[in-house]
Amino acid sequence: MENTDRNLTKHYGCIGKKDRDAILGQRGCVVWFTGLSGSGKSTIAREVESQLAGAGRLVYVLDGDNVRCGLNSDLGFSPEDRRENIRRLGEIAALFADAGIITLAAFISPYRTDRAEARGKVPEGSFIETYIATSLEKCMERDPKGLYQKAKNGEIESMTGIDAPYEEPDNPELTVTPGDETPEQSAKTVIEYLDTNGFLSYRQGGDN
Amino acid sequence: MENTDRNLTKHYGCIGKKDRDAILGQRGCVVWFTGLSGSGKSTIAREVESQLAGAGRLVYVLDGDNVRCGLNSDLGFSPEDRRENIRRLGEIAALFADAGIITLAAFISPYRTDRAEARGKVPEGSFIETYIATSLEKCMERDPKGLYQKAKNGEIESMTGIDAPYEEPDNPELTVTPGDETPEQSAKTVIEYLDTNGFLSYRQGGDN
Numbered sequence: 001m002e003n004t005d006r007n008l009t010k011h012y013g014c015i016g017k018k019d020r021d022a023i024l025g026q027r028g029c030v031v032w033f034t035g036l037s038g039s040g041k042s043t044i045a046r047e048v049e050s051q052l053a054g055a056g057r058l059v060y061v062l063d064g065d066n067v068r069c070g071l072n073s074d075l076g077f078s079p080e081d082r083r084e085n086i087r088r089l090g091e092i093a094a095l096f097a098d099a100g101i102i103t104l105a106a107f108i109s110p111y112r113t114d115r116a117e118a119r120g121k122v123p124e125g126s127f128i129e130t131y132i133a134t135s136l137e138k139c140m141e142r143d144p145k146g147l148y149q150k151a152k153n154g155e156i157e158s159m160t161g162i163d164a165p166y167e168e169p170d171n172p173e174l175t176v177t178p179g180d181e182t183p184e185q186s187a188k189t190v191i192e193y194l195d196t197n198g199f200l201s202y203r204q205g206g207d208n
Numbered sequence: 209m210e211n212t213d214r215n216l217t218k219h220y221g222c223i224g225k226k227d228r229d230a231i232l233g234q235r236g237c238v239v240w241f242t243g244l245s246g247s248g249k250s251t252i253a254r255e256v257e258s259q260l261a262g263a264g265r266l267v268y269v270l271d272g273d274n275v276r277c278g279l280n281s282d283l284g285f286s287p288e289d290r291r292e293n294i295r296r297l298g299e300i301a302a303l304f305a306d307a308g309i310i311t312l313a314a315f316i317s318p319y320r321t322d323r324a325e326a327r328g329k330v331p332e333g334s335f336i337e338t339y340i341a342t343s344l345e346k347c348m349e350r351d352p353k354g355l356y357q358k359a360k361n362g363e364i365e366s367m368t369g370i371d372a373p374y375e376e377p378d379n380p381e382l383t384v385t386p387g388d389e390t391p392e393q394s395a396k397t398v399i400e401y402l403d404t405n406g407f408l409s410y411r412q413g414g415d416n
Contacts, residue, residue, distance in 0.1 A: 014254070015261045023264055046222070053223040056231055058266070060307045070329070071299040091279040092300060099268045099309060121278070 017123075020100035024058050027199045028100040030093045030122050031190060034109045034169060035132030036161045037147055038139035040178035040186070041106040044132065047187035048104055057200065062093060063106040077158050083114055090118030097122050102199060110166040125197075129172040130190060136161045138179050225331075228308035232266050235407045236308040238301045238330050239398060242317045242377060243340030244369045245355055246347035248386040248394070249314040252340065255395035256312055265408065268304060270297065271314040285366050291322055298326030305330050310407060318374040333405075337380040338398060344369045346387050 021027050031048070033041040045061050052059040068075075072088060075081040086109050096103040109115050119127040139161065140148040151159035158164040169175075174193055176186040194200050229235050239256070241249040253269050260267040276283075280296060283289040294317050304311040317323050327335040347369065348356045359367035366372040377383075382401055384394040402408050 015257050015267075019261055020266060020268075023261065023266055049223050053227055053231065058228060058231055058308065059223075060228070060303075062303075066303065066306075070302070071296055088279055088296075092303065094278070095268075095270075095274065095300065096303075096307070098274075099304070099307070100266065101307060 017098050017100065020098075021202045024100045025202050026057055026100065026102060027126070027202060028097040028102065029126040029128060029194070029199050030097045030103045030105055030118070031128045031130055031194070032093070032109070032115065032118060033104065033106040033130045033132055034115060034172075035134060036136060036139045036166055037108055037159070038142045038144050039132040039134035040183065041108075041132050043183050044176065044178065044186045044190070045104040045106040047183040048190050051187055051191060052102060052194075052200075055200075057102055058100065059102040059104065060096060061104045061106060062089065062096070067092070079158075079164075083111070086111070086114040086118065090114075090121050093118065094121035097126060102194065108160050108166070110160045110164065112167045112170065115169070126199075128174060128190075128193060129169055130174040130176065131169045131172040132186075133168075133175050133177050134179055225306050225308065228306075229410045232308045233410050234265055234308065234310060235334070235410060236305040236310065237334040237336060237402070237407050238305045238311045238313060238326070239336045239338055239402070240301070240317070240323065240326060241312065241314040241338050241340055242323060242380075243342060244344060244347045244374055245316055245367070246350045246352055247340040247342035248391065249316075249340050251391050252384065252386065252394045252398070253312040253314040255391040256398050259395055259399060260310060260402075260408075263408075265310055266308065267310040267312060269312045269314060270301060270304070275300070287366075287372075291319070294319070294322040294326065298322075298329050301326065302329035305334060310402065316368050316374070318368045318372065320375045320378065323377070334407075336382060336398075336401060337377055338382040338384065339377045339380040340394075341376075341383050341385050342387055 017028060033045055035041050042063050049059050049061050067089060072085050075085050089105060089107060093103050093105045115129060143149055147156065147159060150156045151162045160166045174189060176189050178186055225236060241253055243249050250271050253271065257267050257269050275297060280293050283293050297313060297315060301311050301313045323337060351357055355364065355367060358364045359370045368374045382397060384397050386394055
């Protein structure tokens with residue numbers, strides 16, 4: 001009990017997001033990266049994670065690697081399953097933001113309504129929709145997972161941008177264009193937004 | 209960019225749980241409270257949360273209030289839905305622990321196999337199954353949500369302990385008996401376990 005006995009200040013009443021934000025010295029939020037497969041969402045999210053963790057911030061990436069394989073392992077790629085996939089992701093991202101974490105969600109999330117639904121789960125102002133505006137041509141050229149080639153060969157269906165729609169954000173908080181800049185530059189854009197909008201600090205009594 | 213420019217240390221390579229544990233000065237884990245409805249799971253979890261947050265720890269309660277109503281709003285109380293409920297909760301709790309958070313999951317979770325499955329999703333040693341051993345008689349007497357009365361009146365079915373099974377843990381890390389002690393005392397037992405087992409500190413290079 002050494003540590004806790006020494007520091008323990010009984011907190012009467014419920015612990016809420018503000019308490020956790022204060023403990024962390026930051027403001028939990030969701031940066032929602034959306035864009036085509038191969039657009040660079042995960043690369044940029046990982047770069048933001050790396051820079052922020054290097055600066056001592058608590059940041060976490062939610063992406064296909066840790067969610068599609070776990071929580072959403074029961075879901076496929078039909079429109080209904082994609083919708084349910086994004087619904088659950090929105091719920092988890094909201095829980096993470098509520099925990100005080102700077103949450104980086106990197107998913108194609110092709111439908112406007114689904115992204116709007118995810119936005120609606122977090123407090124106003126703390127959902128930062130970030131459009132990774134890489135052209136389909138560029139994504140097909142990069143094709144890091146070989147998915148566009150498979151779609152061309154008819155080996156997979158419902159490939160976003162090919163035979164399934166991608167709805168560009170109407171009014172995203174941020175747009176980054178990886179074709180014109182390095183991942184470090186794109187990450188800088190995101191981090192500057194977070195800093196300017198007060199997510200990297202916590203002021204008691206402020207509008208946190 | 210004031211804050212980040214000053215502190216930014218580029219972290220090459222992937223950020224992992226150890227990095228987040230180091231940032232937080234604690235070790236992410238899952239305390240899984242299991243027990244009958246009305247046994248005191250949430251009360252004790254909230255007391256642990258209150259004490260740990262008061263000591264500056266990042267701690268988060270997952271319970272029916274924030275999960276059943278959100279992520280799992282599509283699920284009912286059939287055995288299959290209960291199983292899927294606990295499966296998803298196990299996945300989320302594991303993500304939270306991976307994020308570095310001391311995660312307090314408070315759910316009836318009546319089946320041994322489901323709890324074992326949740327345990328299997330986190331690194332060995334970091335799943336602390338905590339049995340809230342309140343007798344059914346005592347739970348029925350307390351009946352804080354009026355559910356036992358409704359079950360008696362035939363208004364609800366599949367009430368754990370009445371017409372649905374509860375399987376006691378065989379070998380839980382902790383057993384607390386709210387009938388014999390205050391929530392503060394029960395919380396102390398949990399916090400002492402966390403402290404003794406190194407979850408409330410982080411030592412670089414150690415067996416974290």
